[in-house]
Amino acid sequence: MAAGKEELIEKLYECVVEMEDEDVVDVCNEYLEAGYNAYDGIMEGLVAGMNKASELYDEEEYFVTDVLLCSDALYAGLEVLRPHLEASDVDGEAKKVVIGVVEGDTHDIGKNLVRIMLETAGFEIYDLGRDVPLDAFVEKAKEVDADIIAMSTLMTTTMSGMGTVIEKLKEAGIRDRVKVMVGGSPISRKFADEIGAEGYSVNAVEAVAVAKQLVGIE
Amino acid sequence: MEPSSSHVVSMPNVPGICWSGSPAEVPATAPYYGMTEDGADRRILIACAMMEDEVRCAWEKHGRGMRIMWVDRGYHEKPDVLRAKLQEMIDEAEEAGATQVLLAIGLCGNGAVGLSCKSATLVMPRFDDCVNLMLQAGERTCRGLAKAGVMYLTRGWAHDATMVTGQRELWVRKYGERRADRLMKSMWGAYHAVSLIDNGCYDLEDVESYAQTCAKALDVGIRVDPGSNDVMEKLLSGRWDCDILVCEPGRAIMQEDFDDWKEKKH
Ligand code: B12
Numbered sequence A: 001m002a003a004g005k006e007e008l009i010e011k012l013y014e015c016v017v018e019m020e021d022e023d024v025v026d027v028c029n030e031y032l033e034a035g036y037n038a039y040d041g042i043m044e045g046l047v048a049g050m051n052k053a054s055e056l057y058d059e060e061e062y063f064v065t066d067v068l069l070c071s072d073a074l075y076a077g078l079e080v081l082r083p084h085l086e087a088s089d090v091d092g093e094a095k096k097v098v099i100g101v102v103e104g105d106t107h108d109i110g111k112n113l114v115r116i117m118l119e120t121a122g123f124e125i126y127d128l129g130r131d132v133p134l135d136a137f138v139e140k141a142k143e144v145d146a147d148i149i150a151m152s153t154l155m156t157t158t159m160s161g162m163g164t165v166i167e168k169l170k171e172a173g174i175r176d177r178v179k180v181m182v183g184g185s186p187i188s189r190k191f192a193d194e195i196g197a198e199g200y201s202v203n204a205v206e207a208v209a210v211a212k213q214l215v216g217i218e
Numbered sequence B: 001m002e003p004s005s006s007h008v009v010s011m012p013n014v015p016g017i018c019w020s021g022s023p024a025e026v027p028a029t030a031p032y033y034g035m036t037e038d039g040a041d042r043r044i045l046i047a048c049a050m051m052e053d054e055v056r057c058a059w060e061k062h063g064r065g066m067r068i069m070w071v072d073r074g075y076h077e078k079p080d081v082l083r084a085k086l087q088e089m090i091d092e093a094e095e096a097g098a099t100q101v102l103l104a105i106g107l108c109g110n111g112a113v114g115l116s117c118k119s120a121t122l123v124m125p126r127f128d129d130c131v132n133l134m135l136q137a138g139e140r141t142c143r144g145l146a147k148a149g150v151m152y153l154t155r156g157w158a159h160d161a162t163m164v165t166g167q168r169e170l171w172v173r174k175y176g177e178r179r180a181d182r183l184m185k186s187m188w189g190a191y192h193a194v195s196l197i198d199n200g201c202y203d204l205e206d207v208e209s210y211a212q213t214c215a216k217a218l219d220v221g222i223r224v225d226p227g228s229n230d231v232m233e234k235l236l237s238g239r240w241d242c243d244i245l246v247c248e249p250g251r252a253i254m255q256e257d258f259d260d261w262k263e264k265k266h
Helices: A005-017 A023-033 A038-058 A064-084 A109-120 A134-144 A160-171 A189-195 A204-214 B049-063 B073-077 B079-095 B130-135 B164-175 B177-188 B204-218 B230-237 B261-265
Strands: A096-101 A124-127 A148-152 A179-183 B043-048 B067-071 B100-104 B121-125 B150-153 B193-198 B221-226 B244-247
Touching (some): A005 A023, A005 A038, A023 A038, A023 A064, A038 A064, A064 A109, A064 B164, A096 A109, A096 A134, A109 A124, A109 A148, A109 A204, A134 A148, A134 A160, A148 A160, A148 A204, A160 A189, A179 A189, B043 B073, B043 B079, B049 B073, B049 B130, B049 B230, B067 B079, B073 B079, B079 B100, B100 B230, B130 B193, B130 B230, B150 B204, B164 B204, B193 B204, B230 B244
Parallel strands (some): A096 A124, A096 A148, A148 A179, B043 B100, B100 B121, B150 B193
16 A cells, blocks of 8 residues: 555655665655645655755754765655646745855855745845856856855955945946845845845755745745 | 063053064063062963963063963863853952962863953963964964965874864764765865964974874865974063053953954054
């Protein structure tokens, strides 16, 4: 007899928390073969598992490397489930986010986590990577008509670059068309306010709520 | 220059203390602020073990008589833990009678933010991290000289247990080969060079074989970047210019203290 939906969702959740990037594929296939809804599998299984992993990291139960491997399992699962999403699962056109680590900095673990969480929440992501020239944020935002620019840095030496990007957006005449959110461990709400960024969050899970709020979802 | 025991401590009274001239213009008799009326050296230096060679070099020249308390290098991974540890050590230094507490450490991911002394003067280099501090000769010209994608090494950094060489083995044991390789790529994939900072405080040869192992593990080349011990010497000698942050008792260190206000002014 096929396993119940709840049971399989629980397994998906565990695969992510336990960093099982190979097993998760089998569980996803079993889940789909049983005819269960892909969206529920993603949100209640995979994403819930990733949220748990982030929580464990915040509580210092997990190392950064553990969280990275959890995100691999999440991605592996998404690959299988995402093609089976129904049109009704995606509300309207996806909002676009240009994301990257600012010039001078190559620390990208935090950015990658934020990217994954935004991606699973349905945002269309344009990832510029790490050590991104400041002009590239502006150019990409113009090119794809982005709704949000999300910038990350782990270094106090490079954080002023975020303010520069905002200035450049003004110069390019598109400041009012795009929301800016910033993060990374040396970044604070106060700093975000000072440079005029609309969004800030301490972690990747909250980043989703902030992004949604910025573009008026929910 | 030997300190004279009749020398009474006097501190320049400019806010945020900033010598107007370059270090060379500071009168030769000025540095030795740590002295109290009884002639005792009441300076205590709290130094990160990552910069042991650099601290020792400057201490030999300018700091003899000054007590040193060492902070373990491992703290740079955790700024919040570092901050708590540093404040604990500062309190201890003050209890031991320090009138000046010198910190040989960088802002280090805000690990220095919020630190303060109750009755002593707190002094530290105005640098974001030790890599930028060791690369700077003379006065600070920009916020940071370190380039992205370069793994900077000194003898101190080569002792860092979390550096690239030991990690793969550790991950293989914990996660297996496949995942260890995947982690190597995402953690270290951004590097395109290993750099030895030549600041004259250690023998480059001592680090060469380690640098080679790192370069091999990352599949990149090795280069030497000129460095300097000027900043550390300024800190220990009391020739405090704008690159040295001086906080009066009760005044806490702020992230903004490290901004490039001076560079922008020019
Ligand atoms: C891991 C690490 C590395 C790894 C990076 C691997 C990688 N691929 O990213 C390695 C070992 C390669 C490395 C290298 C270096 N590092 Co390093 N590193 C760290 C360390 C220990 C942890 C950073 C981390 O990954 N945290 C975990 C992630 C999950 O957290 P996070 O990034 O903060 O992200 C979360 C939130 O902030 C938020 N968030 C993040 N981004 C965003 C964006 C948005 C929009 C939002 C809303 C939210 C958000 O959500 C995330 C998830 O919850 C920090 C110390 C620290 N604790 O900050 C030093 C640290 C950042 N490194 C430092 C230094 C000096 C270096 C080197 C120069 C050392 C050298 N000798 O060469 C190099 C060079 C790097 C460069 N120039 O680019 C300094 C930086 C000092 C400074 N100038 O500010 C630090 C602060 C250490 C210190 N105390 O001095 N480092």
